[in-house]
Amino acid sequence: MTRIYLDNAATSYPKPESVYTAVDDYQRHIGVAVGRGAYREATTAQRMLDQCRQSAARLLHAESPDRIVFTLNGTDSLNMALMGVCRHRDHVITTELEHNSVLRPLRWLKDYRDIDITFLRPETNGQIDPNQVRSQIRPTTRLIAVQHASNVTGVVQPIDEICAVARQANVLTLVDAAQSAGHLPIDLGQLPIDLLACPGHKGLLGPLGTGLLYIRPGVEQGMTNYRLGGTGTQSEDDRQPDAMPDRFEAGNHNAPGLAGLAAGLAYLEERTVTALQQAEAELTERLVQGLREIAGVTVYGHQLAVPSVGVVSFNIAGFAPHEAASILDDSFGIQARAGLHCAPGAHRFLGTFDNGGTIRFSVGAFTSINDIEQALASVRELTGA
């Protein structure tokens, strides 16, 4: 049975061939720690890391490569931002749709730094109203943390308007771009975003174990860092260097992973995010339309007027989400993700929480129309339609 992978929202698979080659090549022929030596391979490794940072900065239109901090994954980037920015008794505005990688650090900050959190409820179309954000800002509001796109319904938030509201009020913004980076163009030259957290292993097509955090110039001055240690620079000083990105990067990098990420970013640059967005939108449209035609299937989100990425949640009458996903895999080789997708509030909002969540199909750079047709045929067969 051929494997049809529709869980790109968890991590992208397959990766471009160049990503596999880059990781293997690094491990086999370079193999050294980055920024710690002056021999030939060390220089090659440093160049690779610099290129990766430059490509990420170019993709996001960041001011300069040193605004990009490498992390372990999206969760690590979000932790670095939230823990770094929030001080005792700050007020934070976020949404009910967030992933646990935002909700749990915020809960910790509430328990241990006494922060106050306002959770915004989306409108019926799944989007947050920027006016609601404005109305919740207080003198103590330090941060607005909002996702760019939902990992449950794919709904894209009006982050341009939300971040503009925050900027006007002198409040920092953190955007969780886990489901948008590499899928939608992101222009930090235009968007007033202060912190942007991305996994490297989803839409950016790098290997697992990679991630990045963009920090707008000056924002780092008000941030603490929980990761401290060797940087290969200013080694005589027992304080962490102030300079970016060393300020937030301590210890050895995941150099093989970053070699892969550099290749993933190069692939994106060549294919272009706009072309990919178009291809994924066509696949998603067919997927949603096909699912809606099957009796007994309920699709959540994906309303015509609301922009979305290629993440589609649905349920099949008579089947628990986990049961349906497991039959789809066992009998048809269709690999989907079922459950709450680490976003319990999103499922409460959709009314799917008590039913154990939804089944989720998510497309990626290598999903084909044939994959979508086979997935639809399998759901049809499962429902007996």
Ligand SMILES: Cc1ncc(COP(=O)(O)O)c(C=O)c1O
């Ligand atoms: C919306 C959202 N935020 C954050 C994350 C966490 O990313 P990572 O798995 O790289 O830690 C995910 C991943 O599932 C996500 O979908």
